[in-house]
Amino acid sequence: MNDEALGRLLRELDLERKVRLLTGATTWRTAGEESVGLRRMLLSDGPAGVRGDAWDERRTSAVLPCASALAATWDEGLAERLGGLLAAEAARKGADVVLAPTLNLHRSPLGGRHFECFSEDPELTGRTGAALIRGIQAHGVAATAKHYVANDSETDRLTVDVRLSERALREVYLAPFEAAVRAGIRLVMAAYNSVNGTTMTAGELLADPLKTEWGFDGVVVSDWGAARSTEATARAALDLVMPGP
Numbered sequence: 001m002n003d004e005a006l007g008r009l010l011r012e013l014d015l016e017r018k019v020r021l022l023t024g025a026t027t028w029r030t031a032g033e034e035s036v037g038l039r040r041m042l043l044s045d046g047p048a049g050v051r052g053d054a055w056d057e058r059r060t061s062a063v064l065p066c067a068s069a070l071a072a073t074w075d076e077g078l079a080e081r082l083g084g085l086l087a088a089e090a091a092r093k094g095a096d097v098v099l100a101p102t103l104n105l106h107r108s109p110l111g112g113r114h115f116e117c118f119s120e121d122p123e124l125t126g127r128t129g130a131a132l133i134r135g136i137q138a139h140g141v142a143a144t145a146k147h148y149v150a151n152d153s154e155t156d157r158l159t160v161d162v163r164l165s166e167r168a169l170r171e172v173y174l175a176p177f178e179a180a181v182r183a184g185i186r187l188v189m190a191a192y193n194s195v196n197g198t199t200m201t202a203g204e205l206l207a208d209p210l211k212t213e214w215g216f217d218g219v220v221v222s223d224w225g226a227a228r229s230t231e232a233t234a235r236a237a238l239d240l241v242m243p244g245p
Contacts, residue, residue, distance in 0.1 A: 009036040022234070024244030027224075028053045031244070043144075043221075043242070044095035047102050047116045050086060052093035062089050067102060067128075071118035076131040083135020083143075090141045097142045097187060101129045103176035104151050112154035122172050126179030133183045145180035146189035147223055149173050149205060153193075158226075161194040169195070174205075178214055186218040190238055192226045202232040211237055 010018070017033060025031040025040060032040035045051045049061040064070070064082055073079075090098050104111070106120035118125040129145065136143040150162040150173045164173070177188065188210060191200045198204070201222045210216045221240040227233050233241065 027243040041096040043097040047100040050089040066115040079131035080135035083132040087139035087141040122175035126176040130183035142186035144187040147191035151191035206237040
């Protein structure tokens, strides 16, 4: 859809209906707007398999090797093929968006979700993540680069403030996300943590470098429960708050 057609549809919505689209309708689904032909979409975890919309052990999922094992192969072709498998699983479960890949780094022993991350190395993480993204999105399913950015500790992960230099931020932590944007990623998830004093869902990094310098034109979605304000997050270029209502 071109900008002119999108603008025409937006003009058909009043302010209340526009605002309604900025927050999820349920834990895993976005709001829809039938008047402009916009249906609800299902977002689903995760990096090693697609859950769907229910926590139910009777609804099984294909499970991939964890991301660390995948990156250890140094095989971008394999990562791309496995992305295709995730897309097929998403289609089977009716999911439009897979909340993967995780592009955080093995930078701290406090990172209890390292199995979801590819590597401590930003180059290997970026190339493996880009391959997985290409594999997922080649089949009509959107991928999500998460958790933007410097979300490398589970200890106090909702409140931790990561202090780092501009060079470390650029060369290490942001580099895999830039690779994801270059690969055509459709969603980027803003993390729980703060960076240099500002919570990421209200951080200036969502606008620059993500949307301006890198030209990302997709959706910036909050991690589940990470948005802690209304005006500040809207001004910071956050597009979708999850979950809802």
